Amino acid sequence: MSATYFTGKPCKRGHIAPRRNSTRACLACEKIINQAYRAVKPEIYRVASRQYRQRNPGWATACAKSYRARNLEKVKAARRIYCKNNRQKLRATFAAWRERNAERRRAYRRTYWLSYKVRNANKIAAIRRILRARRRAAMPSWADQQQISRIYERARLITASTNVVHHVDHIVPLCHPRVCGLHVPWNLQIITADENQKKNNRLIESLALAPHSAPALAMEAPA
Numbered sequence: 001m002s003a004t005y006f007t008g009k010p011c012k013r014g015h016i017a018p019r020r021n022s023t024r025a026c027l028a029c030e031k032i033i034n035q036a037y038r039a040v041k042p043e044i045y046r047v048a049s050r051q052y053r054q055r056n057p058g059w060a061t062a063c064a065k066s067y068r069a070r071n072l073e074k075v076k077a078a079r080r081i082y083c084k085n086n087r088q089k090l091r092a093t094f095a096a097w098r099e100r101n102a103e104r105r106r107a108y109r110r111t112y113w114l115s116y117k118v119r120n121a122n123k124i125a126a127i128r129r130i131l132r133a134r135r136r137a138a139m140p141s142w143a144d145q146q147q148i149s150r151i152y153e154r155a156r157l158i159t160a161s162t163n164v165v166h167h168v169d170h171i172v173p174l175c176h177p178r179v180c181g182l183h184v185p186w187n188l189q190i191i192t193a194d195e196n197q198k199k200n201n202r203l204i205e206s207l208a209l210a211p212h213s214a215p216a217l218a219m220e221a222p223a
């Protein structure tokens with residue numbers, strides 16, 4: 001921004017505003033003239049602003065940042081209203097972003113998980129022990145252990161060959177307030193970690209929505 005001075009005296013239109021050193025123009029008047037120009041010649045205005053931004057990289061970002069800092073509550077309120085009125089559109093935008101950045105998100109999750117694993121080694125070991133115990137408890141004596149091992153081995157191979165983490169998932173969950181699946185081959189499926197996460201979210205959602213309504217379901221041995 002160019003230098004300005006301020007006398008406190010009104011301009012010929014009555015504004016009490018700073019004036020530009022170079023032209024002695026009142027900034028309030030300048031703003032009105034610029035807005036009028038913009039209304040009459042939007043294309044020229046657009047080109048000129050683009051050129052200005054190119055000559056002054058970082059200027060627009062700095063302006064936006066400074067505006068945000070000065071009007072934080074206003075910006076937040078406007079954002080809230082915008083989000084509320086454009087939920088569908090935003091959902092689609094985020095979904096598209098996630099799709100465009102799938103690889104980046106995977107890489108981020110991988111990095112995050114690696115560091116999480118180091119920071120929470122004890123916690124993870126404890127969870128693994130619990131899960132192992134649950135699988136053992138849910139595995140009938142007649143279950144084909146070799147076949148189960150082969151399914152886990154296949155999930156590891158798919159993960160390694162596709163570079164997408166695949167989990168062995170229990171189609172009917174082993175441990176769920178209203179559902180009890182078994183740790184047997186036909187209750188196992190190989191799905192991506194993403195799908196697994198979605199499934200968990202759905203289960204949690206359905207629990208939250210209808211805490212006592214769904215019937216209990218038990219997997220039994222085939223006749």
Ligand SMILES: [Zn+2]
Pocket residue numbers: 011012013014015017026027028029030
């Ligand atoms: Zn003026």
